[in-house]
Amino acid sequence: MALPGVHRDRGELRIRESLEEICTDLADYIADLSEASVKERGVFAIALSGGSLIALMGKLCEAPYNKTVDWAKWYIFWTDERVVAKNHADSNYKLAKDGLLSKVPIVPSHVHSINDSLSAEEAADEYEFVIRQLVKSRMVSVSDISDCPKFDLILLGMDSDGHVASLFPNHSALDEKDRWVTFITDSPKPPPERITFTLPVINSASNVAVVVTGESKAEAVHLAIDDAEPECPSLSSRMVQPTKGKLVWFLDEPAASKLGSVQFCE
Numbered sequence: 001m002a003l004p005g006v007h008r009d010r011g012e013l014r015i016r017e018s019l020e021e022i023c024t025d026l027a028d029y030i031a032d033l034s035e036a037s038v039k040e041r042g043v044f045a046i047a048l049s050g051g052s053l054i055a056l057m058g059k060l061c062e063a064p065y066n067k068t069v070d071w072a073k074w075y076i077f078w079t080d081e082r083v084v085a086k087n088h089a090d091s092n093y094k095l096a097k098d099g100l101l102s103k104v105p106i107v108p109s110h111v112h113s114i115n116d117s118l119s120a121e122e123a124a125d126e127y128e129f130v131i132r133q134l135v136k137s138r139m140v141s142v143s144d145i146s147d148c149p150k151f152d153l154i155l156l157g158m159d160s161d162g163h164v165a166s167l168f169p170n171h172s173a174l175d176e177k178d179r180w181v182t183f184i185t186d187s188p189k190p191p192p193e194r195i196t197f198t199l200p201v202i203n204s205a206s207n208v209a210v211v212v213t214g215e216s217k218a219e220a221v222h223l224a225i226d227d228a229e230p231e232c233p234s235l236s237s238r239m240v241q242p243t244k245g246k247l248v249w250f251l252d253e254p255a256a257s258k259l260g261s262v263q264f265c266e
């Protein structure tokens with residue numbers, strides 16, 4: 001049985017027994033945020049990650065969501081992207097296009113992926129410029145605290161090393177405070193070159209959801225959510241602390257199996 005749980009200052013935990021339950025809960029959560037954002041702002045600015053997240057979003061391609069979500073109002077971004085051709089197997093754009101964007105009536109001009117003909121540094125600079133233009137036109141809101149873009153929803157996965165987006169443990173990119181989009185050329189997880197949202201952008205979002213499944217992530221989930229342990233590496237998953245936005249963790253039971261005491265509330 002699914003029980004919503006609130007875990008001190010690390011956001012709301014939604015621990016589900018099965019992937020099926022996570023997929024349904026995630027689709028409802030995204031559809032509800034889309035409806036609220038379109039009602040309030042006329043648009044829904046959402047940033048996707050790579051990995052298993054896209055498959056876990058799959059119910060959005062099915063009834064009722066495929067017919068009830070106002071897809072034409074969606075503006076799509078990526079929290080991180082590998083600097084490879086957009087038709088390359090490693091591309092997060094390709095992953096999302098094949099698994100979601102090609103199956104729902106998204107407006108092609110609303111899809112903002114990186115320019116794959118540029119270097120990592122140039123692609124990061126240009127991606128940030130595009131976002132700055134959309135903030136200027138108010139397609140993407142702006143945080144009244146950080147002057148960063150305030151995405152309506154940022155969706156993150158988390159790897160077993162505890163990284164979200166392409167913000168890897170102990171990497172200098174974790175310390176970037178001024179740029180909205182930065183780049184790395186030494187990713188410990190291939191491919192080496194990537195662009196990524198920085199933590200100030202992630203933490204300026206109205207809503208952040210971290211979607212994590214599988215036993216292999218249990219230790220990283222514990223380190224990301226429970227009270228800090230001595231000698232814990234600098235993990236971006238632990239640094240996801242939205243300034244004013246809401247943080248929700250979607251976890252299956254195996255991924256949540258090493259969590260400390262969780263206060264459940266009705």
Ligand SMILES: O=C(O)[C@H](O)[C@@H](O)[C@H](O)[C@H](O)COP(=O)(O)O
Pocket residue numbers: 049050051052053080081082092156157158159160163164165166
């Ligand atoms: O480009 C990437 O690699 C992703 O954006 C990355 O941050 C991903 O979300 C995690 O590695 C989790 O991936 P899995 O869900 O597939 O484990």
